[in-house]
Amino acid sequence: MFTFNAKNTLMSTQKQRYHHGHLSESLLQAVDDISSQFGIEAVTLRACAKKVGVSPGAAFRHFQDKRALLTAFAARALNQLADTLDAAEEDARETGNDAFYSVGMAYLTFALENPALFRAMWREETIYSKDPDYLAAAKRLVGYLKEGFAGTITDEDPKSFSAHEMLAWSSVHGMANLFVDGPIAAEMKQDQKLELAKSVMGELKNACSQA
Amino acid sequence: MFTFNAKNTLMSTQKQRYHHGHLSESLLQAVDDISSQFGIEAVTLRACAKKVGVSPGAAFRHFQDKRALLTAFAARALNQLADTLDAAEEDARETGNDAFYSVGMAYLTFALENPALFRAMWREETIYSKDPDYLAAAKRLVGYLKEGFAGTITDEDPKSFSAHEMLAWSSVHGMANLFVDGPIAAEMKQDQKLELAKSVMGELKNACSQA
DNA sequence: ATCTTATGTAAACACTGTTCACATATAAAT
DNA sequence: ATTTATATGTGAACAGTGTTTACATAAGAT
Known part of the structure; x- marks a missing residue:
């Protein structure tokens, strides 16, 4: 049978x-x-x-909702990104490379390699942005960016964002968004984007490291 | 009757x-x-x-589709933003203010005042991003940012993006996104955001204007 | 006035998120 | 072990969605 x-x-x-x-x-x-x-x-x-x-x-x-499912997914994605940044920083420390550069490029690489995840993280309108798990994941990322990514920056006030910190995160985040969703997205290839990102990171470091 | x-x-x-x-x-x-x-x-x-x-x-x-409607709406939003930037630059020229700063702040203000429009502009997945009208609107904005916003920057190559141009646009665009959709969005009030934006614009200008 | 074309209506279709009564498996209690 | 309670899954329903189709009406050309 x-x-x-x-x-x-x-x-x-x-x-x-x-x-x-x-x-x-x-x-x-x-x-x-x-x-x-x-x-x-x-x-x-x-x-x-x-x-x-x-x-x-x-x-x-x-899941209470479809929205709740998407919220959990967004939180998961945020944590995956944070994990990636952790790994990048760890790697930079071991190899003696510049952590600022490594973390920034890891952020960009993650967005380019996982556009769907990157988009899902920030879709305020399709998720419950006050969900505790999502907030925790977001806080983890923010905290990380302040301490890790922005660790090489002179931090005047650890509570609120300094101009340098905000500039650093904004430009990396903005570049990621433009590469993924912007009008540049279609016109440049992956390696061109990374090449451009490299030089932008160089400029950014100069801007952030000076007193 | x-x-x-x-x-x-x-x-x-x-x-x-x-x-x-x-x-x-x-x-x-x-x-x-x-x-x-x-x-x-x-x-x-x-x-x-x-x-x-x-x-x-x-x-x-x-409209052929719902997506086509959203595409037209996105193009309309892009043009509205470009109009706003035009006005800001014009205004800066008349009042003798710094155009770089004015345009950047106009970009941010537009995003903060019209979050729905700002989101709709860049939703690659809900629009036909190859639609000619949308492309034209996007091109107008890009062209504007290169010539107007980034006009104060030393432009080595007018065809592709220089690191300075990309840095300028990325940081403003990224800040807008973080203010609208990011984890900072809920924790800061409008005027705090604008205050922070001001100082970031200051740092940015230093970074972009130096040789 | 008539004919053509552009634009709107109404009813249908498949598909979506969601709920509810019911089925089944797992864990706890006796 | 057997019973009981609880967690988890099913299937059929519901209203709401985008979209198509046959038909109705208006506007413009002849």
Whole structure:
């Protein structure tokens, strides 16, 4: 009665279960996959459910809303970016490279390599921007940028943003946005963008390191 | 049989017509109104049609898509921003103020005062970014920023972006984005943002004006 | 006046987010 | 172990969305 071919085995171990097990994480990964492949506008609750192999209603046991799902996804993306920056700083310290430059370029590289994630992080209108997890992730990034990225800058007031700090973050963030969504995006290739970014980072460092 | 009160008069002069007359422009204004009031996620084709007093299908005589409507709206927003920058530069020339500073602040002020428009301009995923009108509007802005905003900068190559030009635009654009959508957005008030922007513009000018 | 073309309406379609009654698995309690 | 409670998933429904289609009406040309 049973045919134990590879496909069936896979089915029985993965799809046959009534309870999924890691549905919330799987749904987040589905958002990642779909948005990375087809853009965030293609992310539909039903498409995510289908991809995970679950009925549309199941998602609501784990997320109050579609918006809540997107919020969790944005928080996840923020943390992934922060992790990347951590790694870049760590690497710079080990290799003795300039941390300011390394972190800035890591920020840009992340945006260029994961445009869908980068966009999703900042979509105020599609997420609950006061969600505690999202706020925590955002705070982590901000804190990092102040201490790590902007660590090489003379910081007058650790509470609010200094002009130097704001200039540093703004220009890197702005460049990322322009490369991803701006009119330059289509006209330049990846390596051209990175080349331009390099020289901008050079100018930026000069501007920020002087008293 | 007829009651000629004010309301009825208004109805007969404005709503009774089978043909609207300026539907495409009215629809764009509806997008403007709704997105400014409730966010761009609330912009629905049907809501726009209802606001204008027309059936849902009517929009398709003027726009191929919802996306086409949003594209036209984005182009309109880009041109409005460019107009604002034009005015700021003109004003600076007349009053003898610094054009670099004036234009930069105008860019930021526009974003802060019209967050919905500013967001709509750059939503690559919800518009046809290769639409000729949109491209023309984008080109106008880019050209302006290169010649006007970045006019005070020593421009080595007028074709591609110099590091100084890119730094200038990126930081202003990035600041605008962070103020509108970033984690700072909620924590600072309008005048605080403008205050911070001022000092950043100061630093930026130093960075860009030196050889 | 008639014919053509532009513009609007109404009803349908598939698809979306969301809810609700019900089914099933897991954990806790007896 | 058996029962009970709780967490998690299903399926059918709902209103709302973008879009198309056949038809109605207005405006312009002949």
